[in-house]
Amino acid sequence: MIESGDWKQEQERLSEVSGKLEARIGEIEPEIEGLNEQAIEIRRKFWEEVSVSTSTNEDFEESVYSIEQQEALLSERERSHQNKVRQYHKMKRLLASPYFGRIDFREDGTGFTESVYIGVSSFVDADGLEFLIYDWRTPIASLYYDHSPGRADYQTPSGSISGNMELKRQYRIRDRQILNVFDTSDTIGDELLQQVLGGAADNRMKSIVATIQKEQNAIIRDDKSQMVIVQGAAGSGKTSAALQRVAYLLYSQRDRLRADQVVLFSPNPMFNGYVSTVLPELGEENMKQTTFQEYLERRLSQTFTLEDPFDQMEYVLSQTSDPGYEARLSGIRYKASSDFLREMQRYVESLERGGMKFHALTFQGRELVSAGRMSELFYSYDASLRTANRVAKLQEWLLAEVKRLEQEERYAKWVDEALDYVDSEQREEAYGELHQERHVFDFSEQYAAARARLNGTRRTDEGDFDFSERQEAWLRKDLVSEAFEPLKRFVKRMAFVDVTGLYMQLFDQKQSAESALVCGDAQVSVLPPYWSEISRQTRSKLERGELYGEDATPYLYLKERVEGLRSSSDIRQVFVDEGQDYSAFQYAFFKQMFPRARMTVLGDFSQAIFTQSTELSGTDSPLVHLYGAEHTRVFRLHRSYRSTRQIVEFTKALLPEASEIEPFDREGNKPLLIHSPSSRQKAESIAAHLKQLQAEGFDSIGIVTRTAAEAREALEQLAALGCPELKEITKTTPEFQKGTLVLPVYLAKGVEFDAVLIYDASAYHRESERKLFYTACTRAMHRLTLFADSVATPFMEQIDPHLYDLKTSPSVSPSC
Numbered sequence: 023m024i025e026s027g028d029w030k031q032e033q034e035r036l037s038e039v040s041g042k043l044e045a046r047i048g049e050i051e052p053e054i055e056g057l058n059e060q061a062i063e064i065r066r067k068f069w070e071e072v073s074v075s076t077s078t079n080e081d082f083e084e085s086v087y088s089i090e091q092q093e094a095l096l097s098e099r100e101r102s103h104q105n106k107v108r109q110y111h112k113m114k115r116l117l118a119s120p121y122f123g124r125i126d127f128r129e130d131g132t133g134f135t136e137s138v139y140i141g142v143s144s145f146v147d148a149d150g151l152e153f154l155i156y157d158w159r160t161p162i163a164s165l166y167y168d169h170s171p172g173r174a175d176y177q178t179p180s181g182s183i184s185g186n187m188e189l190k191r192q193y194r195i196r197d198r199q200i201l202n203v204f205d206t207s208d209t210i211g212d213e214l215l216q217q218v219l220g221g222a223a224d225n226r227m228k229s230i231v232a233t234i235q236k237e238q239n240a241i242i243r244d245d246k247s248q249m250v251i252v253q254g255a256a257g258s259g260k261t262s263a264a265l266q267r268v269a270y271l272l273y274s275q276r277d278r279l280r281a282d283q284v285v286l287f288s289p290n291p292m293f294n295g296y297v298s299t300v301l302p303e304l305g306e307e308n309m310k311q312t313t314f315q316e317y318l319e320r321r322l323s324q325t326f327t328l329e330d331p332f333d334q335m336e337y338v339l340s341q342t343s344d345p346g347y348e349a350r351l352s353g354i355r356y357k358a359s360s361d362f363l364r365e366m367q368r369y370v371e372s373l374e375r376g377g378m379k380f381h382a383l384t385f386q387g388r389e390l391v392s393a394g395r396m397s398e399l400f401y402s403y404d405a406s407l408r409t410a411n412r413v414a415k416l417q418e419w420l421l422a423e424v425k426r427l428e429q430e431e432r433y434a435k436w437v438d439e440a441l442d443y444v445d446s447e448q449r450e451e452a453y454g455e456l457h458q459e460r461h462v463f464d465f466s467e468q469y470a471a472a473r474a475r476l477n478g479t480r481r482t483d484e485g486d487f488d489f490s491e492r493q494e495a496w497l498r499k500d501l502v503s504e505a506f507e508p509l510k511r512f513v514k515r516m517a518f519v520d521v522t523g524l525y526m527q528l529f530d531q532k533q534s535a536e537s538a539l540v541c542g543d544a545q546v547s548v549l550p551p552y553w554s555e556i557s558r559q560t561r562s563k564l565e566r567g568e569l570y571g572e573d574a575t576p577y578l579y580l581k582e583r584v585e586g587l588r589s590s591s592d593i594r595q596v597f598v599d600e601g602q603d604y605s606a607f608q609y610a611f612f613k614q615m616f617p618r619a620r621m622t623v624l625g626d627f628s629q630a631i632f633t634q635s636t637e638l639s640g641t642d643s644p645l646v647h648l649y650g651a652e653h654t655r656v657f658r659l660h661r662s663y664r665s666t667r668q669i670v671e672f673t674k675a676l677l678p679e680a681s682e683i684e685p686f687d688r689e690g691n692k693p694l695l696i697h698s699p700s701s702r703q704k705a706e707s708i709a710a711h712l713k714q715l716q717a718e719g720f721d722s723i724g725i726v727t728r729t730a731a732e733a734r735e736a737l738e739q740l741a742a743l744g745c746p747e748l749k750e751i752t753k754t755t756p757e758f759q760k761g762t763l764v765l766p767v768y769l770a771k772g773v774e775f776d777a778v779l780i781y782d783a784s785a786y787h788r789e790s791e792r793k794l795f796y797t798a799c800t801r802a803m804h805r806l807t808l809f810a811d812s813v814a815t816p817f818m819e820q821i822d823p824h825l826y827d828l829k830t831s832p833s834v835s836p837s838c
């Protein structure tokens with residue numbers, strides 16, 4: 023807390039700045055209105071203001087020029103309007119809470135101290151000379167995040183600036199009143215952070231600009247590395263840092279980076295909604311948001327029915343007695359591995375020498391171009407050409423060939439027969455088309471046609487032999503062209519390349535494990551256990567027109583390498599959250615898909631719940647290899663902000679190798695384990711506990727289950743006990759909601775709750791489920807309660823019993 027004189031002065035300054043903000047808002051409002059009206063007026067009178075004439079070429083050009091000018095005027099007004107609206111919203115946002123921090127900095131050699139007030143955006147005095155508020159992303163504002171009072175320096179585009187920080191102050195402001203103000207000697211005083219973290223969970227993620235920590239600031243402001251990897255404990259602010267990083271990049275590169283050139287890959291659609299308000303809260307437009315599955319669906323769902331990662335997860339967790347289970351697991355691991363990626367790369371290269379597969383071009387049961395002919399041509403091209411270039415050449419040849427065949431086809435027997443069935447509508451169309459052939463603007467033609475129609479006479483050219491011949495020729499052309507349309511599409515879509523056959527070839531069962539994996543000379547270096555069963559499963563799935571989740575990316579990778587890449591060169595920044603859940607293949611794919619982008623990958627290997635997980639850092643990490651170690655920077659976040667100290671100490675103990683996790687010092691109850699002798703009593707106990715939590719005022723509660731089936735069971739049991747307003751979250755739920763949610767742990771990734779109830783802590787047995795259990799428990803901010811039958815998960819038996827409290831089925835009223 024500061025002295026009352028200082029407080030008074032601060033309040034006076036706040037009132038003064040708020041007054042100036044209000045005055046600026048007052049000035050902007052009529053300007054916005056004016057610009058909007060101008061734009062409406064221009065749009066309304068658009069065609070009155072332009073002169074359109076097509077009489078001569080000069081007139082035509084004049085018209086185009088006049089339309090372009092009018093368009094330019096309109097878009098200039100619309101742009102000015104949008105800019106003003108943006109400014110207006112920024113001022114409004116500032117008015118609610120103009121700044122959150124201040125530093126007094128005496129730059130070496132200047133002889134004076136400047137007070138730098140920091141807020142979500144800059145605000146300059148009316149004369150344009152004094153910064154009343156500095157945007158948190160300005161270079162000088164980084165002093166606030168990186169230093170304590172004393173010697174300090176910060177980086178600017180023109181070099182480093184050093185000086186003395188004489189004061190560092192933090193504020194909580196609401197409705198023009200200072201609620202709290204404190205001077206701090208720590209980097210960012212824990213007091214403000216304590217207050218922020220002690221609050222309730224929200225159904226939307228919040229911005230953290232007022233309390234960004236030094237190690238998070240380094241991530242946010244790294245604008246040198248091509249690849250930024252953040253390995254951080256659960257709740258250490260990885261997602262938060264990523265979102266503030268997007269805002270920072272949009273600010274620091276505002277002359278060359280637009281929000282739609284940034285894309286965030288989220289773990290599920292619900293998470294997209296959860297984080298979508300942070301950037302607008304910071305006055306920035308949202309980046310593009312998607313999930314990898316959405317992308318796969320867009321590219322592959324026309325050819326296959328795709329298994330999504332959640333169904334794959336359900337299989338892994340629930341179908342353990344399936345006879346092919348071990349092989350499937352081995353396949354999932356292998357198909358995500360760098361080994362398989364290397365095999366695939368070798369395979370694609372080997373296709374330059376042999377093994378390409380094509381689908382013949384057929385028409386009405388006749389083979390127009392055989393697969394063999396395509397193969398012959400493909401291998402006749404210059405051997406130095408890459409596969410995709412040869413496929414492109416072949417496509418060009420095929421298109422020309424189809425055109426030639428189409429012309430030949432016009433005199434086929436089926437066309438003669440079809441001509442007899444041409445109806446009057448088609449003939450009329452032929453008539454119209456023939457007359458239009460000359461030129462649409464050919465007035466004399468139209469005039470002659472109109473006169474002929476009016477006078478009921480026949481035009482001389484219609485009666486002659488030439489016209490009916492031309493009409494027949496036109497009809498033949500039209501009939502064949504329509505019939506050939508699917509063939510042309512087939513060639514344009516590159517469907518003549520048999521990608522499925524090529525992919526299947528990789529899983530040729532006839533090859534023994536010791537021999538070559540495929541034709542050509544791609545030799546297998548490492549084959550996974552159960553190889554022939556993996557091959558059988560993969561092939562039979564493909565034969566049914568279906569694709570396992572683990573095959574989707576490798577399949578698409580192969581397709582793109584063979585058919586040519588479909589990259590998005592406009593995207594400049596790619597963010598991948600929950601990065602441990604992506605395979606080496608997916609990363610190779612990201613690089614291929616976004617060739618001009620830099621990447622930021624955030625993840626936690628301790629939360630790697632999918633079988634195909636990837637180690638983010640470390641020498642073997644495929645991520646580090648992606649851009650090379652010299653272009654990659656790895657950050658580690660150890661401090662966990664989400665949960666109370668008691669919850670972090672408990673969850674940390676669940677991971678034998680996670681000793682580096684540090685809890686933020688916020689106190690709460692120890693996690694509570696409640697044993698119940700029967701599943702009925704367990705449900706009753708959960709119901710009673712829920713009621714108690716709601717009575718205590720917790721309004722964001724997650725009942726976290728192991729699988730979707732368990733979530734449904736929980737929902738039914740609790741609803742039968744009268745628990746009100748339980749919300750079921752499934753993989754298709756589009757929005758994160760507040761309230762009591764029932765959801766499987768894989769859908770709780772990345773989100774948090776005031777209180778978490780682990781529906782069945784007895785259900786996690788296998789070592790592979792340790793991370794699943796850890797992920798479930800780390801969703802809790804303030805309370806964690808675990809329900810189990812007589813024996814809880816072995817992971818809890820292995821930890822210090824002092825880390826949690828224990829109860830046996832409390833005698834409580836069984837309903838909500």
Ligand SMILES: Nc1ncnc2c1ncn2[C@@H]1O[C@H](COP(=O)(O)OP(=O)(O)OP(=O)(O)O)[C@@H](O)[C@H]1O
Nearest residue numbers: 230233234235256257258259260261262663664772
């Ligand atoms: N510097 C900070 N100031 C205030 N709150 C913070 C800060 N850093 C993190 N938090 C809070 O901690 C919680 C966890 O943050 P976030 O979800 O970004 O972590 P994460 O590392 O992505 O977690 P997980 O991997 O478990 O999903 C959020 O409520 C976030 O607002």
